Amino acid sequence: VEQVFKQLFYMINAVALNNLLLRKDVCSWSTGMQLRFNISQLEEWLHGKNLQQSGAAKTLEPLIQAAQLLQLKKKTSEDAEAICSLCTSLTTQQIVKILNLYTPVNEFEERVTVTFIRDIQMLLQERNDPPQLLLDFKHMFPVLFPFNPSSITMDSIHIPAALNLEFLNKV
Numbered sequence: 001v002e003q004v005f006k007q008l009f010y011m012i013n014a015v016a017l018n019n020l021l022l023r024k025d026v027c028s029w030s031t032g033m034q035l036r037f038n039i040s041q042l043e044e045w046l047h048g049k050n051l052q053q054s055g056a057a058k059t060l061e062p063l064i065q066a067a068q069l070l071q072l073k074k075k076t077s078e079d080a081e082a083i084c085s086l087c088t089s090l091t092t093q094q095i096v097k098i099l100n101l102y103t104p105v106n107e108f109e110e111r112v113t114v115t116f117i118r119d120i121q122m123l124l125q126e127r128n129d130p131p132q133l134l135l136d137f138k139h140m141f142p143v144l145f146p147f148n149p150s151s152i153t154m155d156s157i158h159i160p161a162a163l164n165l166e167f168l169n170k171v
């Protein structure tokens with residue numbers, strides 16, 4: 001069950017983040033607020049179902065950071081440093097794309113300046129990020145089956161003659 005929810009939450013993360021990276025109309029402060037609220041509801045549900053150890057919440061980390069990026073101030077060099085230290089699960093390309101797509105919803109917000117985006121790129125140039133913008137939503141985690149040893153010993157097993165396994169020898 002834990003593995004199923006980890007996979008499901010990864011797919012939610014990948015589809016939501018990819019939509020954020022491809023749609024200018026959803027890159028705003030209010031969308032960041034909505035995302036963070038919805039993610040906290042998912043985390044609360046996991047906790048209520050005692051699935052917090054499944055790793056499902058960890059798969060949402062890039063989406064959480066993208067939501068926080070939409071909500072942070074984006075003006076000063078201190079803001080740029082805060083963004084770089086916060087967004088460790090996002091690639092440089094993803095951070096820059098979100099900043100480029102950021103669209104103010106009301107008159108109190110401002111567009112992200114080109115200078116600020118260049119500052120971010122300068123601060124992140126040491127990272128060895130994969131040149132990947134979108135997440136692979138078809139990625140599958142390996143399924144792990146726990147080993148449960150049997151209480152039956154091998155010398156107590158009787159092999160029926162009808163199976164024609166006379167060539168097997170008990171050791």
